[in-house]
Amino acid sequence: MDGRQQGPDGDRTDPNVLPAEGLADEHPDERRQGPVVLRRSRMGESSTTDQRLLDSRGPTDWVHTDPWRVLRIQAEFVEGFGALAEVPHATTVFGSARTPRDHEEYSQGMRLGSALAGTGCAVITGGGPGTMEAVNRGASEAGGLSIGLGIELPFEQGLNPWVDLGVNFRYFFTRKTMFVKYAQAFVCLPGGFGTMDELFESLTLVQTKKVTKFPVVMFGRSYWQGLYDWIRDTMHASGKIGDQELGLLHLTDDVDDAVRVVQEAYAAWDATH
Template sequence: MTTPEYRKGATTLRGKRVPGTTTDARLLDNAESADWLHTDPWRVLRIQSEFVEGFGALAELGPAVSVFGSARTPADSPYYALGEEVGRLLVEAGYAVITGGGPGAMEAANKGAMEAGGTSVGLGIELPFEAGLNPYVDLGVNFRYFFARKTMFVKYAEGYVVLPGGFGTLDELFEAITLVQTQKVTSFPVVLLGREFWTPMVDWLRGTLLTHKMVSEQDVDLLHVVDDPREAVDLIATARQERMEAQRPE
């Protein structure tokens, strides 16, 4: 019988040692006592250590692209096949592939990258219902805090490819778009892979947010919706080439 595992940063817990709440949940719980301010100042250092660990692990990664998608995507889904293909094509284009390290679409992208001989990165997170990294990750970092992990997705990537997914995928997508919109990151293409899945959302952005002037036309145009994984990779590679040309001295 396999004992369920719980990953907490670099620590693995089993059996009665599995906690009832996550580190993130305890940090964000406003009902928690303020005693930790006096008795547990190490929490700040723990947060700092996650950034240091991530920076150290990924500093020499080279050109990379973050690929997002649902952990619930089954292996026989067309979206899983898309993930494998985009992982392979990114490696062939000279990129490392970064995912959240979980199952489903993330596993698919890591699998495509590893089988193509490239670097397959997984940035895991402490969650009550997921344990460990998928078997196709060859460089893995586990985080306690979502905000530290999400920094790594942006800092070490030159763009995002977003496969169909749920709340977590949408969270990562809209954070990336907000960073591009506010020019916190530049030359950072965001590609949505799967027209049938993503087009209704983009139509809502245009029909509701744009109509109410909550966003501009240029904001919505930041999203590139495609069906072909090769087109997704080409969009990112073209943006990289344009950025390199713009940085060349006259």
């Protein structure tokens, strides 16, 4: 049997189409698609959902539609949460992808990654080259957990070779969630627009209490001093931010000082969890 009902004239009827009984206005023909009921001009094609799923023929534009993107976004969250759920204390470190390996900032990134790993802290970076690579390298070579959260870009080379646990993302906002969710502190090394975006998003999330009070370390006085002075002398002085918001920022040149701030944040976090 093919699962269809025998009609009064001997033919087989589609079980998804219910026959009209009585007056058409009272009992119109209808087609059911899961929980959806279609009647009159909305009945459309006669194929079933299973048939369309299993039939590989036809256009492929559907893979670029918004409903399909929603599923991809959902999958990215699931993969990210699954990969990072058991990560111990972690610090997210932001920095430039354009820092060459022979630059002092690269050496500082390696020292920072190594020092954080020495405290038992995992490091999370964007997984790219430059300063991100330096931090991952320092942590990995020190025996710590080196995490890279990559992003699909037209000009990036993929995850750097010192990432021990890596997740690649299509969407910035999914990746940013992972940066924040699994860290108890943020350190910003010198960087460009992406680093600025991550710096101010972190500050906004802490200010609005979307995340608990995490410190934000601006590492590199010569690079960050001008921005810090503007935040203090313009934003703070004009009342756009308060003392508490200004106090979220810690400006330093010293790796040990940065690690101390991070450890204090861990202690405060542990005390409330």
